Amino acid sequence: MKSILFVLTLLLLSALQASAANTTQTDGTGPASIAELYSDIESFDVTLYSIQPEENLTLEVSLVRPNGNEKVIAVQEFLTGSLPADTRVTKVGFWDVRNPERGAYTLRARLMEQGQVLSESKYDFVYGSYSASRLHVDDLVPNSEGIAIVLSPDQASLFDIEYMLVNGHDVIYETKTEKASLTSVPETFSASWGSLLENNKEYTGRVKFHVYSPGQGFIALTERFTARDDAEITDIYEDETGASATVLGRSQVPFEGNLVFSVYKVQDTSGKGSSMFVESVRERVPVLLTDDDETVEVAWKERLTEGVYRLEIELIGNDGDVIERKETIIESDLSPINESETGPDTGNKTSDEDDGNGITGASIIAGTAGLAMVFAFFKRRH
Incomplete structure (x- = not known):
């Protein structure tokens, strides 16, 4: 009887552990999870984090109108590729919403492995609101060297800038400028790519601003370009x-x-x-x-x-x-x-060259002058 009770206790504990594991993964505290989300009506990015290496998990993202009857506007699903251990990896995607309506939207993201949800999260935003941003983007130019953006302020602002080089869904290079500022006049901000590019291939340059006030807002813009050798x-x-x-x-x-x-x-x-x-x-x-x-x-x-x-x-x-x-x-x-005259020696003889007997003209003159000096010396002695 005791042995039966012991077995039943073990089974109950195993079931509780399995239930806890599923809950943990769904809440995003498992080995791989969604660490950060952002979306607007044009694009989105999802930052993933894993405490151990993972391969080809599935990321599903949905753009939803939550007002009244929930309406799914768009859905994308793709493999994450390799996720190194203890490294934040960002994936980027683009919406193609024609004639979007003003109002509230929600980005929903699920990270899955063979159909099992490892982590899920959501991000709410409003499209077409009349709230004015402190920053205005005047121009954005990515090319084969890097990316440059011209910003003008409505009022003095402090912000971070993330520069991303995107290939498909993958951010292949990323750098960040923290605590940049604008006071009253437009300025140009830029970054160089730190990754090799492939000739004649299309990439996307993306910038994302974190404006500290009011309301810790975000602004993201993207522009495609074709890489060229130059x-x-x-x-x-x-x-x-x-x-x-x-x-x-x-x-x-x-x-x-x-x-x-x-x-x-x-x-x-x-x-x-x-x-x-x-x-x-x-x-x-x-x-x-x-x-x-x-x-x-x-x-x-x-x-x-x-x-x-x-x-x-x-x-x-x-x-x-x-x-x-x-x-x-x-x-x-x-x-x-x-x-x-200044060309290389061709072997032709000059007047000072060997006359064929091994004695040059210059040597004969020097010898004659020497004999004359000797005779003059002895003449003075006698």
């Missing part, structure tokens, strides 16, 4: 022996382009005449990212003789497109005669 020529050097160009990276897409140096001899310096092609040199540019610079040098096959030359330098991008073209002039005063 660079510019910042400095040029040229003469009759060769040329160089310094290239500055202007993108987080790795620049793997080339420089092409082309020389043309100018037939008529008035600018109306034609130019005769001399030579062209193509040289690879070392891989560049934003604010990296490298100098590329080339040498002509032969030194440019006397005359005026046009130097054309083309910066070629990853796709073979011409990103930038610059032209300058090379003026050489090196005549063909001077070139031969």
Whole structure:
């Protein structure tokens, strides 16, 4: 009888533990949970946190009108991918609500594993309210380097800015400026991407403001852009022996382009005449990212003789497109005669070279002068 009671007690305790575990997970205190939510009528973000690594949990988000009979406006469901342990991971999504009505809305989010709810939460907001914000966004420009935004204040404000680089639902780079301020005039705030981008791929730049007063409000804006490799020529050097160009990276897409140096001899310096092609040199540019610079040098096959030359330098991008073209002039005063005189030793003899007997003309003159000095010395002695 005692053994039966013991078994029943164990079963009851197991059932209570299982019930407590389900409640804990639903309340968001399990291994993975929803830590933070935000939504407006255009987009949303959900921040997840897990105390242990998780793979491909399911996140379900719904946009709901709670007034009267509850109406589901939109639903999205997607996999979370990898969730590292003890790391906050933010997922972003976008609503496509046509002709939205003014009023109250609710974002509902559920984090699930194989249909079981691990955590759920909601966020309420109002669309089209007449409450004025202290900040106004005048312009938002994301590109391959980073993101910039122009803000103007209605009154002095203190706020945080989150900058996000979004690929699909994933925030692949995020940085934050805390306690920024505006007093009376518009200002530009910006951040550079700290992540490599893929050429010709579309990304989304997102900014989210936390305005401290009144009411701890939030403002979020997004803008899409296509990443491109980019660079510019910042400095040029040229003469009759060769040329160089310094290239500055202007993108987080790795620049793997080339420089092409082309020389043309100018037939008529008035600018109306034609130019005769001399030579062209193509040289690879070392891989560049934003604010990296490298100098590329080339040498002509032969030194440019006397005359005026046009130097054309083309910066070629990853796709073979011409990103930038610059032209300058090379003026050489090196005549063909001077070139031969300063050219390399060809083995031809000069008047001071060996006469074939191993004694040079200069040696004979020096020897004769030495003998004359000796005879003069002895003559004075006698």
